[in-house]
Amino acid sequence: MTTIRLRVNDDAVTREVENRTLLVELLRDSLGLTGTHVGCDTSQCGCCVVLVDGRPAKSCTVLAVQVDGAAVTTIEGLARRPADGGAPALHPLQQAFIDCHALQCGFCTPGMVMSAAALLAGSPAPSDEEIVHALEGNLCRCTGYNNIVAAVRQAADELARGGADGLPASGSGSGSGPGSGSATAAATASTPAAGSVAKEA
């Protein structure tokens, strides 16, 4: 076992981990951050992408001990929490994914969003070609991808207007994962938060 200290969604974390523990196992099993998914065992699908020191990483292929001292951002930490402690505002990418119907089952979505966040942090005005290239390591089986590309473009435009880099500002992350451990009935999409009418059609 090895003790590691890191920042996850801007919260300080100290854990004892086995040397073979993967970053994604640390996130999901130990920290309860189940928004990061595992969709394959060969580092192809990208469902597990998180940011490590601002760069995209497939967390199924990174050992937890390798991120000792690093800052990790997961999908749970992307929404910006306002200083007054109110409800976090969606990151422009998250909003764009909703607006453009860029997700169906939603399983690949966290990895897609994090890969796109990394792209926009380094390339604020990417071409469609660059977006497609940046998403090469992320598989989606539902959407056919075009709506995802459109969402990334929309978010890029939005960020350009706002002048932000798309990454959560230091000190603004959310460290609380979703509560798991409940076996109660899953109310799929029982949240009453409905969207407004989209532009399409």
Added chain:
Amino acid sequence: MAEPSGYGRFGSGHAVRRIEDPALVTGRGTFADDVSLDGQAHLVFLRSPHAHARIVSIDASAALAMPGVVAVITGADLVQAGVGLLPGPAPFKRPDGSPAASPPRRALAHEVARYVGEAVAAVVADTRARARDARDAILVDYDPLPAVVDPHDAVAPGAPLVFEAAPGNLAAAMRHGDAAAAEAAFAAAAHVVSLDLVNQRVAPAPMEPRAVLAHHDEATGRLTVRMSTQMPGGARNTLAQDFFGIPLEEVRVLAGDVGGGFGMKTGLYPEDAAVAYAARRLGRPVKWCAERSDEFLGAVHGRGVSSRAELALDAGGRVLAMRIRSLANVGAYATPTGVAIPLLVGPWVQTSVYDIPVIDFEFRAVLTHATPAGAYRGAGRPEAIYIAERLMDAAARRLGIEQAEIRRRNMIRPEQMPYRNAMDQTYDSGRFASIMDQALALGDWHGFERRLAESKARGRLRGRGIATFLEWTGGNAFEERVTVGVGGDGYIEIYSATQAMGQGIATSYAQLAVDVFQVPIERIRIVQGDTDRGAGFGSAGSRSLFTGGSAVRVASERTVHQARDLAADALEAAPDDLEYAAGSFRIAGTDRAIGLFELAARQPDRQIFVDATSSVEGPSWPNGCHLCEVEVDPDTGTVEVLEYASVNDVGRVVNPIIVRGQLDGGAVQGIGQALCEQIVYERDSGQLQSASFLDYAMPRAGLVRRFRTEMDTSIPCLTNPLGVKGVGELGTIGATPCVVNAVVDALWRAGAGERALSLQMPLTPERVWQTLHG
């Protein structure tokens, strides 16, 4: 046109943003592996490395001695425990009239392993890593046996048998039509077109691997199984009745967010039963989460049908008869869907949108030492439509009739509706020529020559493809139960036993409820995935909206009806004097009114509850015309899909943005089969060579840059109250033949001749290059 105001903007027909999405984009979804229980153990499966082998012995002593290991379970344990088998292929027949035959399927292989990846033992430990470690320490003594994975090899004389009671490896077979009439038609035909077509096996590959968390509660004696499934009710029934032999009430199946299904998550898998068995035996929660290799090896594959297909035509291009002989590779265990899909569901739509009077079909379900086959998006219809559309193009070339024109000459006309096809299936509606004409205009079909010249100038081979087609939806399960609870807390909770897996069911149902209740969509909660609250067929065969959505409409209307009587009491008025609008009842012509939620709060239990079961009258027959243009690089054989245009008759539309998403996303799956996807077995050893995303080519971003997708909503389905038609599979069904026909066209124009006509999927650069250069 002015937007309607208030709640109406969230009713049906509007592109409402999905209510599912805020949770999913922030990592707050609840997929099966996201839930854990205190004290849960982890299970992993040891899988057979042989395609066919006698299991001589299993020595788990070293594994059991390892730290944290709780149990190692084998097939012999299941036999000893007296648990049951998984369902076989009944009620089909073999060619000699005997019952369908398939090896008895246990949750874990017993005595014989029949495909690479069949689960042979289950290891349970306190952590997943320790379970994996222990798995490596199990010693299995196998006696390898000869194996056969190709269906043609399997029916050859002397082939190794998968099951002694299935001579010739034939699990089941069906003949349809009139062989003598077909023979006469072929003898008299001016033209006969014949093709050998392989619809290769593919992996459904939803991004979320299967996961199961089972827990047996000693106090109540009930088993609760949380799993990633499209059919919670079916999984519960099979688990309780077939596997454990216990009352249905003792099993509860829960499903949260399901990360894609595409047919693969229908029915109960052996692994599901093994996890449930382990939880009951060990008295603690047990979780299994499949790895991707578990999915390629152990989850069903789709398609896998080899056909000799023939058309008899008159001199004018009218089809006189269609004759098909097919072998379906159903794998080592014939499942109910694995047999029904090729033997029944495909044939139902085999004549498609064409008025073909005579058919002669023989479909055989062949056992091989391969992973069992099952449903994959389209399930039988893609295979049938692929055959029909390849034949139509081949006939067009043989007779020198333009591709759209030969289709037009054979199409069923609107005045023939309702139309009964040669398989005795009745289409309620459809204007196929009109749909095609709209598509030809949308895709500028007749402007192709100019673009062909442009491609040629760039050294590229251009081709255009067309597919006109229909499909059957509904799974022939037309009844749905819905419960509605109007709460005094100001929310309407609607439970449906259909199961979302990405289709946006919650949003569409909420829109339908808004239509009836006329309240803000935020007041509607859609709940699914709990067999204690209602069990039904689940979601498959594009049935959810037209059966489940219709049931939501009916149940909502009954709720308002029931509430009207309660409101009449409250307002001391006659029910007929009340008007319902915008969530409240008002005595007509007065200002005396009571709100629906206030009314609910006054009831015992502070709610108005309605439990309503309703049925639609029949399947829906969505249809479409898809066009595409491709460019082939003659130096590399690489295919690029440049243009994709389609017009789709989907009946009425509840949410256009969702329907479009289904059509386009489905099309990319179909294009994946056309261009890159295939399950590959090594012919002699039966090893699965495409068992990971490294080896199995999934479509990636950029495959098709732009879809021009139009919906004709003017032809409602006549057999359900919403007038909607199932749209989940339409894109997949049309896209595969459309793209293949375009590549054939490009290669034909380049002079590849018969080699182009006999092109087989997937159209990898190597295969295209070989076809081009001989």
